[in-house]
Amino acid sequence: MMKFLTSLFLGTALLVAPAQAQNQPLRIEITEGVIEPLPFAAPNFVPDTPAAAEYSAQLARVVAADLSGTGLFREIGSDAYISQVSSFEAPVQFADWKAINAQALVTGAVNVSGNQLTVRFRIWDVFSGAELGNGLQFAGTTDGWRRMAHKVADQVYSRITGETGYFDSRVAFVSESGPKNQRRKRLAIMDYDGANVQYLTDSSAIVLAPRFSPTGDRVLYTSYESGTPRIYVLDVGRVQRRVLQSQEGTMSFAPRFSPDGQTVLYSLAQGGNTDLWSMNIGSGQSARLTNAPSIETAPSYSPDGSQIVFESDRSGTPQLYIMPARGGEARRISFGKGRYGTPVWSPRGDYIAFTKQNKGRFHIGVMRTDGSEERLLTASFLDEGPTWAPNGRVIMFTRETQGASGRSALYSVDISGRNLRPVRTPDGGSDPAWSPLQ
Amino acid sequence: MQTGTKISGVLHVTLVGWALFGGTFRSEPLPFEVQDVSVISAEEYAALTAPKQAPEVVDAPSDLQQPEQPDDQVAVPAPAEPEPEQAPPEPVAQPEPEPEPQPDVVAEPPDPEVVEETPTLEQPDPEEVALLPPGPRPQPRPADRVAPQPVAPPPPDVKPDDVDTPPVSAEEGAEEQQPEQEETAQKEATDQIVTEAEESPDPAAQSSPRPKSRPSRPKPEPVQTAEQEDPPDTSPNTQDAVEDALAEALGGAQAAPAPSGPPLTGGEKDALRIAVSNCWNVGSLSTDALNTTVVVSVAMQPDGRPISNSVRLLDSSGGSSAAAQQAFEAARRAIVRCGAKGYDLPTEKYGQWQNIEMTFNPERMRIK
Numbered sequence: 001m002m003k004f005l006t007s008l009f010l011g012t013a014l015l016v017a018p019a020q021a022q023n024q025p026l027r028i029e030i031t032e033g034v035i036e037p038l039p040f041a042a043p044n045f046v047p048d049t050p051a052a053a054e055y056s057a058q059l060a061r062v063v064a065a066d067l068s069g070t071g072l073f074r075e076i077g078s079d080a081y082i083s084q085v086s087s088f089e090a091p092v093q094f095a096d097w098k099a100i101n102a103q104a105l106v107t108g109a110v111n112v113s114g115n116q117l118t119v120r121f122r123i124w125d126v127f128s129g130a131e132l133g134n135g136l137q138f139a140g141t142t143d144g145w146r147r148m149a150h151k152v153a154d155q156v157y158s159r160i161t162g163e164t165g166y167f168d169s170r171v172a173f174v175s176e177s178g179p180k181n182q183r184r185k186r187l188a189i190m191d192y193d194g195a196n197v198q199y200l201t202d203s204s205a206i207v208l209a210p211r212f213s214p215t216g217d218r219v220l221y222t223s224y225e226s227g228t229p230r231i232y233v234l235d236v237g238r239v240q241r242r243v244l245q246s247q248e249g250t251m252s253f254a255p256r257f258s259p260d261g262q263t264v265l266y267s268l269a270q271g272g273n274t275d276l277w278s279m280n281i282g283s284g285q286s287a288r289l290t291n292a293p294s295i296e297t298a299p300s301y302s303p304d305g306s307q308i309v310f311e312s313d314r315s316g317t318p319q320l321y322i323m324p325a326r327g328g329e330a331r332r333i334s335f336g337k338g339r340y341g342t343p344v345w346s347p348r349g350d351y352i353a354f355t356k357q358n359k360g361r362f363h364i365g366v367m368r369t370d371g372s373e374e375r376l377l378t379a380s381f382l383d384e385g386p387t388w389a390p391n392g393r394v395i396m397f398t399r400e401t402q403g404a405s406g407r408s409a410l411y412s413v414d415i416s417g418r419n420l421r422p423v424r425t426p427d428g429g430s431d432p433a434w435s436p437l438q
Numbered sequence: 439m440q441t442g443t444k445i446s447g448v449l450h451v452t453l454v455g456w457a458l459f460g461g462t463f464r465s466e467p468l469p470f471e472v473q474d475v476s477v478i479s480a481e482e483y484a485a486l487t488a489p490k491q492a493p494e495v496v497d498a499p500s501d502l503q504q505p506e507q508p509d510d511q512v513a514v515p516a517p518a519e520p521e522p523e524q525a526p527p528e529p530v531a532q533p534e535p536e537p538e539p540q541p542d543v544v545a546e547p548p549d550p551e552v553v554e555e556t557p558t559l560e561q562p563d564p565e566e567v568a569l570l571p572p573g574p575r576p577q578p579r580p581a582d583r584v585a586p587q588p589v590a591p592p593p594p595d596v597k598p599d600d601v602d603t604p605p606v607s608a609e610e611g612a613e614e615q616q617p618e619q620e621e622t623a624q625k626e627a628t629d630q631i632v633t634e635a636e637e638s639p640d641p642a643a644q645s646s647p648r649p650k651s652r653p654s655r656p657k658p659e660p661v662q663t664a665e666q667e668d669p670p671d672t673s674p675n676t677q678d679a680v681e682d683a684l685a686e687a688l689g690g691a692q693a694a695p696a697p698s699g700p701p702l703t704g705g706e707k708d709a710l711r712i713a714v715s716n717c718w719n720v721g722s723l724s725t726d727a728l729n730t731t732v733v734v735s736v737a738m739q740p741d742g743r744p745i746s747n748s749v750r751l752l753d754s755s756g757g758s759s760a761a762a763q764q765a766f767e768a769a770r771r772a773i774v775r776c777g778a779k780g781y782d783l784p785t786e787k788y789g790q791w792q793n794i795e796m797t798f799n800p801e802r803m804r805i806k
Contacts, residue, residue: 025735025793026702028711031802032586033718033772034627072722098778103771125767127774128746132767162724162764350725363635376635417633 037074038160039101040067043085044078045108045119052112055142059110059119059149066153066167069193070394071419073160076102088120097126104132106156117142121152123159132159146195147438154437166389167192170435171396172210172219175199176408176428185430187221189236192389192434194424200239209385209431213257216435220244220255220264229253231266233281245279245286252277254297258325259305265289267297276310278325289327300344300352301325302369309333309343309352309369320354322369333371342385345369347436348392351415355384355397364397366415377417381406387434396423398430585627586715592623624716699787709782714796717776720768720803727764730757731799734769740788742780744773752795769798 042064047053067073082096088109097105108121118139123132136155138148147168154165175188175197184203187210190196201207205225212219219234226243229251234241244264245252251269258265261281268277276289276296290296294314301308302325309322315332318339323330334340338358345352349369356363356376362383367374382400389396389412396412408430410423423429583589702710720728737748749770754762773796783791 025795026707026791027795027797028707028714029797029799030711030714030718030769030772031799032715033720033798033800033803034586034716035584035631035721035803036582036625036627036719038719038722103775125771127778128749128767128770160764160767161722162727162761348725365635375633377633379635379637413634416631417636418631420634 037068037072038103039074039076040064040104040106040156041076041081041097041100041102042067042106043081045110045121046085046088048109048111049113052110052117055110055112055117055145059108059145059152060106062146062149063106063108063153063156065193066150066165067156069421070157071414071421072157073104076100088122092124092129094124094126094129097124102126104156104160106152108152112142115142116140117145117148119148119152121155123156146191150191163393164391164437166391166394166434166437168438169390170216170438171387171410171423171432172200172212172221172435173410173425173429173432174207174210175425176430177203180404180406187219187234188425188429189219190425197426200234200236201241209254210433211256212433212435214259214261214436216438218257218261219433220257222253222255231255231264233264244281254299256300258301259303265299265301265308267299276308276327287327289323290330298342302345303347303349309345311341311343320352320371333367333369334374335371336374344386344388346388346392347390350392353386353388353395355386364395364413366395375417377413377415378411378420383411385431387432389434390437396432396434398432400430583625583627584631584721585624585629586712587627588629589624589627591626699784699790702784702787702790706784706787710791710794713776713781714772718768718772718798720800723764723768723800724761726757726761727768728800728804730761730765731755731797731801732762732765732769733795733797734766734773735793735795736773737793738777738781738783738788738791740785742777742783742785744777744781746774749773765798765800769796772798 042060044060045056047056064075068075080100082099083093085092085107088107092105092107103126105124105126106121107124108119110120111118116139118137120135120137122135124130125132133155136152138151140148150167153167157163157165157167169192170189171192172187172189175186176183178184185206185208186199186203187201187207188197188199190198200219201223205223207224208222208229210219210221217236219236221232221234222229223232224230225232226246230246231244231252232241233244244255245266245268247268247270249270252266253269255264255266257263258278264279264281266277266279267274273293274295274297275291276299277286278289279286289299289308290310290312292312292314294312295318296310296312296314299308299310306325307322308325309320310330311318312321312330313319314321318341319332320334320340320343321330321332333352334354336356336358338356340354340356342355343352344354346366351366352369353364353366356365361379362381363376364378364383364386365374365376377395378397378399380399381402382398384398384400386395386397388394392415394412394414396410398408399411400406400408408428410425410429410432411420412423413420423432731754732751733753735748735750735752737745739745751762751766754765757765
């Protein structure tokens with residue numbers, strides 16, 4: 001009897017085991033991947049009307065340039081295309097796009113009626129044969145076709161990466177021309193990619209450090225128009241300005257808006273000492289935030305407006321400190337070798353960008369808000385003045401070359417340190433300030 | 439005094455005298471080898487041994503590691519400097535005149551003229567180059583691709599692809615004609631992101647990339663088994679041997695006619711893991727998505743190709759639902775794209791890999 005039961009048990013086990021094997025999947029874990037630009041194709045948008053033909057290629061080119069400029073995407077040129085997109089509604093021939101290794105595909109159509117421009121587009125995951133999200137449509141005037149292209153690119157970027165884009169944004173900067181000893185400086189504003197440059201001031205006075213308001217409609221900057229540095233606020237739309245701080249016997253500079261746009265932080269030099277102050281724009285009331293014999297400058301708010309990161313030499317060398325927005329005890333967060341300055345809080349709140357000088361070289365770097373995970377992204381004769389893209393993934397800064405013929409230019413770099421590239425400006429450029437998304 | 443005592447005394451004195459002067463205790467020194475040894479300091483020793491280590495790291499072209507030139511315009515004339523060094527066409531021309539002098543060759547030294555012209559052509563005008571932002575041009579990164587292991591640049595005549603494929607050409611007289619196949623190789627890659635600030639000023643490379651080795655594929659077992667898969671292995675190196683032995687033992691011990699075959703060996707699973715890794719591109723993922731681990735299921739065809747519309751998100755952890763969706767889409771692209779030609783999986787074990795659950799954990803990619 002015992003032998004029978006044992007045989008029965010073993011037989012049952014042998015029968016059940018294969019069935020279980022068939023039902024359970026193979027399990028593996030992938031912990032290593034690759035980091036490389038994602039190949040995509042952006043064929044010319046299909047013109048719905050004859051008048052739209054001139055925009056069909058231009059829109060696609062701007063979208064492709066936006067995406068490629070991030071370093072996260074790589075465009076596959078049209079000469080590699082196997083099939084063309086002749087109808088926006090026609091099914092996508094995924095096999096043709098797979099064959100050229102396009103992993104993402106942007107198809108679109110453009111319609112022009114009078115001066116009204118309408119853009120429709122879809123984003124496809126080629127290898128999965130699936131659409132990423134639903135199709136979208138933007139409408140505007142033909143004058144704003146570049147901006148609409150930027151908006152399309154922002155959507156593509158957002159749907160593939162999961163992060164907000166930054167293409168529909170602008171940059172205020174100081175346009176520099178002429179030799180180094182007679183440099184002419186003008187305040188200018190342009191699209192993030194260097195298009196549509198407009199000058200906001202003439203070159204009669206030195207201007208420095210423009211800073212956008214949270215809504216992007218106003219710019220703070222410092223001007224030597226009166227002989228000493230003064231802070232001005234300029235309405236970008238109307239190109240009208242007014243002095244914000246004009247206390248006699250003082251110099252004011254390094255202004256920065258609060259996240260709600262109601263308060264301005266700035267440095268005030270008085271009697272040989274420089275401290276941080278804040279001013280309510282509505283009432284004009286100012287309040288001192290620091291009171292120390294050292295130099296406190298370059299303040300920047302945290303995104304929630306509760307804290308301020310700034311630069312101070314109270315320890316003997318310029319270092320970075322954080323304190324409550326209304327003043328109070330400051331704690332030092334930079335402890336590496338060298339001098340730290342111009343800290344800027346990321347719009348995401350996770351990092352602080354800064355300028356560092358060490359061993360005769362300048363660096364743009366990032367660190368966590370507690371000072372940890374410091375990482376230097378660039379190195380050159382002179383890099384300074386970082387500003388964050390609205391999505392907190394890209395940093396723009398000033399790079400100046402050495403020597404009497406040295407020139408200033410704008411550069412951008414991903415926070416990973418990849419994709420370091422110059423930003424096109426008509427002349428030299430410095431002191432960039434990135435606007436929020438429009 | 440007794441006679442015996444005298445005789446004893448004489449003998450003892452004789453014995454002692456013979457011992458001292460007769461050669462028993464030789465005063466000559468034993469053979470001794472002397473070698474001249476010079477004492478050196480630790481610094482001198484380090485200096486002597488340093489050259490032995492240097493050749494190991496000097497392996498890459500020095501151009502990639504050149505410290506950047508701060509002035510773009512100044513850097514441009516640099517190509518003119520090597521020109522005079524390339525001027526030794528003269529040594530080549532000298533041997534020829536011996537058998538048959540050729541005055542034409544000797545008489546026309548064109549290279550010096552080119553050297554003279556090049557700098558004049560590239561004199562930058564500060565005003566005219568305003569459209570081109572000046573400054574040191576960004577140094578090229580070692581490679582545009584970051585992979586688990588560095589990959590050397592493929593030969594120029596090899597098609598870049600996600601997988602390495604040996605060339606196959608039609609062979610006359612072969613028993614089985616194989617379709618012709620173009621040779622492909624993976625694109626050049628580094629194993630981590632190098633920022634401009636981290637680039638070494640030393641022009642020599644600090645390490646040489648090693649080509650990735652393909653895991654060996656064991657011979658298929660003739661006997662099938664019904665044993666099921668282990669849970670996900672997190673330490674393949676330590677478990678591979680155990681799994682191989684288990685698969686072999688089970689494959690030999692059981693003679694069940696189940697179609698699933700024996701479990702996949704560690705090498706076979708590693709091959710699948712590496713194949714998917716080569717297409718798992720996390721470079722375009724958001725920070726939130728890079729904090730999200732997703733578990734994805736996929737049904738496979740017997741030829742090793744995944745069924746595209748079967749890829750499903752089973753589970754996610756660490757991020758928002760939106761981040762999970764981005765991470766899932768990246769995982770789906772990896773599975774479908776690298777499986778387009780079929781994964782290298784043993785056909786006789788199809789039942790073991792007919793359904794696969796892949797966990798994509800980006801934790802190690804966040805620190806690249």
